[in-house]
Amino acid sequence: MAQQPEFQDVDISYVGLPGWRATEMVAEADGDPYGLRTGIRRLAGPVDLVILMAGTNDLGYEQDSGKIALPIQTLHQLALGEPTVAQTLAIGIPPSGYQSMYADAAAKARSVNDQLASFAASDPSRV
Numbered sequence: 001m002a003q004q005p006e007f008q009d010v011d012i013s014y015v016g017l018p019g020w021r022a023t024e025m026v027a028e029a030d031g032d033p034y035g036l037r038t039g040i041r042r043l044a045g046p047v048d049l050v051i052l053m054a055g056t057n058d059l060g061y062e063q064d065s066g067k068i069a070l071p072i073q074t075l076h077q078l079a080l081g082e083p084t085v086a087q088t089l090a091i092g093i094p095p096s097g098y099q100s101m102y103a104d105a106a107a108k109a110r111s112v113n114d115q116l117a118s119f120a121a122s123d124p125s126r127v
Contacts, residue, residue, distance in 0.1 A: 013039065013043060015034055015039055017034060019057060020054075020057060021058045022071035022072045023058070025054055025071070026075060029075070036075060037079075037081075040079060040082045040084065045084070046086065047084050047085045048086050049087050049088070050079040051088070051091060052075050052076060052079070052090060052091065053091035054072045055112050056093050059093070059098065059099070059105045059109060060098070062108075065111035065112045065115065069111075069112045069115035069119070072112070072116060073115075073116070073119050076088045076119070076126055080125055086125070087125050088126050089126075090117075090120045092112070092117070
């Protein structure tokens with residue numbers, strides 16, 4: 001049996017914002033207590049990876065996938081603008097029941113995910 005790697009000194013911090021749209025996350029980036037930059041600045045030491053998943057709630061509000069992808073990209077840029085952050089990881093919009101009922105929502109999600117993939121591929125600090 002393969003030996004599992006040992007992880008030492010690993011700290012994980014999590015903030016979930018159910019119901020928030022990406023534009024709201026950008027607008028509140030410096031807000032207290034849930035702002036992205038506020039949270040990053042509260043962490044001690046370097047931040048190896050910020051994982052961002054946003055956009056699901058935007059599907060029902062925005063007609064244009066670009067208006068969903070752009071604020072998500074902005075969140076990545078805001079995180080990477082913090083001197084302690086080394087890298088961000090973009091999690092695409094996952095499939096949902098809403099998308100299975102509305103083909104246009106599924107198409108928007110695919111388009112947003114494609115835009116995020118291109119954005120992540122354009123810079124090694126974004127994956």
